[in-house]
């Protein structure tokens with residue numbers, strides 16, 4: 028006998044989340060964009076915040092569209108009426124009262140589908156949504172994605188109907204101990220869908236990823252992965268080099284090599300080549316620079332020549348837009364960094380928008396990209412490791428063809444423990460296996476016991492990153508000098524952070540905390556002392572712009588980390604900016 032369903036069942040079910048745990052939308056389902064036509068889904072979506080997860084508990088995604096007069100049951104939410112928000116955007120930036128909201132939010136949009144026999148596959152691609160996303164189409168749960176800064180794809184084809192379709196995405200930005208990052212960070216937890224969303228229409232056989240790089244030993248190397256595990260042939264062309272490669276595909280994958288002497292990409296000459304890929308009816312294109320990054324002893328080499336990285340760290344944060352970064356904002360970042368004399372940016376502490384690396388390829392800025400394995404991650408938790416590995420793979424899949432990216436960073440300031448070593452070693456090994464063409468690093472802490480640059484993880488890294496704040500959190504520079512003198516690393520060291528807070532416009536003595544003078548002196552001394560050590564291959568002080576942080580509430584901070592050399596208006600340059608500029612001019616001439 029069919030029992031009628033208890034209409035209050037959802038009030039007593041605290042296991043409601045388990046229904047939305049699988050399938051996971053992961054790196055292996057990501058699709059290379061490669062110049063494919065995209066149907067943008069940016070713009071207005073119906074939206075509501077949902078602090079108590081009522082939508083998941085009550086299954087809001089099953090609510091059919093009906094005028095209120097025709098409702099047969101009372102509703103707590105009508106996804107088809109009410110407020111809309113723009114995508115991409117962070118809900119924290121929408122209204123003052125949603126600034127600190129941490130919980131769920133529902134996005135609903137009707138999409139019209141016209142079937143195309145040549146392109147029967149329709150894939151939804153979300154550039155980034157912080158932190159967990161759950162996708163529903165016409166009431167069906169399609170999958171869930173973890174990670175707040177990497178893209179994900181979901182094949183909608185099977186649930187898509189000709190005509191109007193109801194697409195819903197529930198996004199949840201709660202801070203949790205087992206997430207990556209975990210609940211304690213020094214930046215703002217902006218929620219929502221904050222990068223572009225689109226639909227891709229594809230032939231049934233298509234290319235998932237097309238990777239290309241260049242090494243002195245093998246020349247051009249092309250790797251193709253298809254969406255099906257079959258045997259066929261793909262092609263890759265680099266017209267300006269007169270190259271056409273045939274790539275035999277076995278079980279959906281293949282690679283090919285060709286000796287050639289391209290004009291090498293470097294910051295002073297960021298030369299890019301058009302590259303075309305083809306398999307069956309599917310075509311992709313990219314603009315790629317060829318360069319070779321390597322390490323010899325304690326030296327960092329770009330195209331075989333030693334290079335010193337004159338860098339600066341940067342967060343993706345904007346007083347008006349939150350984590351949304353427009354092309355104009357990215358170009359301004361590069362212009363400011365360039366004006367200071369930089370050839371390198373550390374994109375901290377999570378994957379930034381994908382157009383950052385594209386534009387860096389064009390303008391010639393070297394990049395460090397990282398995943399948010401930040402501070403006290405739940406290192407012993409296998410689910411946390413799976414999440415971190417997936418974010419790393421998604422980042423590498425997304426940006427593999429970007430010449431500007433020379434480092435994959437696998438962590439930041441993680442206290443040494445066996446669990447941390449095992450977790451981060453796995454990440455380093457996995458990044459190396461997925462992309463042998465780049466350097467692996469992590470921003471490590473000083474070994475306080477021996478007062479040396481020493482970390483059990485170092486043997487798994489190509490370059491040792493060090494965060495140190497002598498002059499600021501630790502008064503004086505004697506410690507820095509002693510640390511550098513006592514260390515004898517067998518590989519290059521990159522100072523991945525150092526700095527001091529200064530409130531723009533606050534002037535005083537250069538030993539008075541929070542003054543521009545004090546910041547300028549600390550930055551200047553830091554660069555002078557660090558760059559005098561031959562094993563130091565670069566420095567990236569903390570950081571380009573002041574940014575919103577809930578940890579900082581002094582009269583000087585007012586909710587912002589003030590270690591920027593430019594204020595949060597992204598215009599007011601502090602004395603620290605000019606101090607770095609001066610040091611970098613000297614280093615450039617060296």
Ligand code: GCB
Pocket residue numbers: 213376439440494524569588590
């Ligand atoms: C650090 C962290 C960075 C912080 C910075 C600071 O070491 O890596 O995320 O914002 O220090 O300002 O204290």
